[in-house]
Structures are given as C-alpha cells and as structure tokens.
Amino acid sequence: MLYQFILGLLIALAGSLIAVFIDSPLPWMLGALVLTAITKMAGLQTSSHHRMRNAGQLIIGVGLGAYFTPVVLQEVGQYMGAIAAGAIFAVLLGFYGTWAISRFGKVDAKTAYFSSPIGGAAEMSVLAEHYGGRMDLVASAHSLRILTVVVTMSLAFRMLGLGEAVPAAPSVTVDQFKLLILLAGAAAVALLAAKLKLPNAWVMGPMLLSILLTSQEWSLSSVPQWMINFAQLAIGWALGDKFGPSFLKKAPRFLTVVFLFTFSSILLCLGCSWVISGLTDIPLATVVLGTAPGGISEMCIMAKVLQLGVPLVTAFQVLRLFVVLMVTGPLYRHVLCKLDLFKNQEIRLVAK
16 A cells, blocks of 8 residues: 555655764664664555565665676686685585574474575575475575674674774765666566566666676766665665564564574684685775675675775675575475475474
C-alpha cells in the first residue's frame, strides 16, 4: 500500500538523519537499516519496494565502476592470487557454518548448508527451496548475517579510527546530461542482467558497464554525493524491511547460532586478512573489508565511504560472490548430499 510505503520511507529517512546528527558511521545506510528493523520488529506496518533497492544498487554499481581506471585494473590484476585466496576462504567458512548451524541450531542439514554460504542471500534462499530446505529460515539467516556484519564492522572501524569521514573528491566532475545518459545505460544493462538471472544484477550490471567505460577512459560523469546518500538509504531501508514482528520468535535457537557463527566468521576473516596482508602489501583494513562476510553492496559502500581501497574491496567481494554461487549447488548435489553426516542427521530429525 502507498501509505505503508510512504511511512516506511519517512522512517528510513528519519533513521538516516538521526544517524547523521549523532555522527554515526555509515549514517545513511546504518540509520535507515536499524530504525526500519526496530520499527518492523515492533509491529509497525511499513513496506519498502524492490525498485527503490534496485535504484540504490544501480547507483552504487555505477559509482564503484568509476574507480577502475586502466592503472587501477593493472593493480587489481597483480593481486588476483590474494583475491582468489579470499574467495576460497569464504567457501571454507560455509563448511564451518554448515557444521555449526546443523550441530547447535536444531535444523536439518539442508537448511544449515544454505544458511551458511557468504554471499547471495536471494540465490541461497532459492536453492534451499529447490533442495527441500527451509527457505524462510535461510532468508532470515542471511538477513541477520548482513545486519550483524554491517553494524559490527562499521562501529569497529569507527572506534579504531580507520578510514576517512569524507569521501575523496571525484576525479571526474558531475555532468547532469551525461550522468542521465550513464544511468539510463546502466538501467538497461541491469534489466538485461536481471533477465539473464545474473546474481546481484542491479549492482553487477551497472558496475560492469561503468568499469568498461572507465577502463577505456570514457568517464562521462561522477555520481553526486546526494545520490550516493540516497542509494545508501535505499539499501539500508530494504535490509531493515526484511525483519518483522515474528523474526526473533521464528526460531530463536537457530538465529542465535547464526549470530554466533557470523560473529566468529568476522574474527576468522580478520585472521585470514592478517595473513593475506602480511604476504602482500595490501593494507590490512582493505583486506578486512574485502573478506568480510557481508553483502557486496554493503561492504563496497563501507569501502567507498571510508576510502579504503575501493577497487580491491570490490574485486574481493565480486570474485567471492561468483565462486560461492558457482560451487554451492554442485557441492551439495555431488558431494555433501552423499555424506553419511547429512543422511544420518536427516534420519534423526525425521524420527523426532
């Protein structure tokens, strides 16, 4: 309903403005996310809309692609080994999560498995439904994971004084006419990517177009800061809207285990980042954001706002997303579903 949409928008905007006023980290995203989630869990009937989220992701995708100049692309290419290591580590985290959630979360192995991969929340929910897992629990697990990572890491970075509070000035000025052309082209690419069912189509499509243009030194226009703020608000609003009055009551033990798994994953990623940073000359803070178990949009927004190696963080997150989505289904079909651990656990759950 229009009333619920407008009320939701006003609450998200209020959350962002409050966060700006109190000088919160990532105020436009974090404020909208937290206040929306609180009001939703309190029972307030509001709603977001996927088109707002898509618009926010499109803007972020275009903005991220503008960092990939020819020189930056060469630099990213030099670190492909480290980026690949981060992706492999994410797959291993998924195995750890499967064990922890199935062992302590009182859910079947299928639900635990698809609740664990780091990336692709929508795709994991669809896979869970396809293979007979609890789609609602998988969606809740990934929503809680992203919320936990965004809040924890943004506060941690602020407390440690990492990053800059104000983004660096863009190397390309804002040209309103060229910006309109760029956004129209990005929307067309995003629609095509969505039709082809590519993951995170509204981020990846526009970002690939922007990278293509920037790498050929055809930069049309930078994205103005007010538009970046709107994109953060839209994404935070969409994340907070996934919560509801029954969220914490749905499966409290399961969600508690998911939270603990997510928090421990952050610590494990910190250790992995320390190793990768030590073996390369990539700053530790950049690797931490690159390997962090959050969503690609959220972690790249954090890197952009804090000015912490945006291209490298984006490369880490993009490759991880593709690797995780590429291997999750086949691993389950050809390996995990044949293990006695999965079969025995499913038999015990049926018996109960």
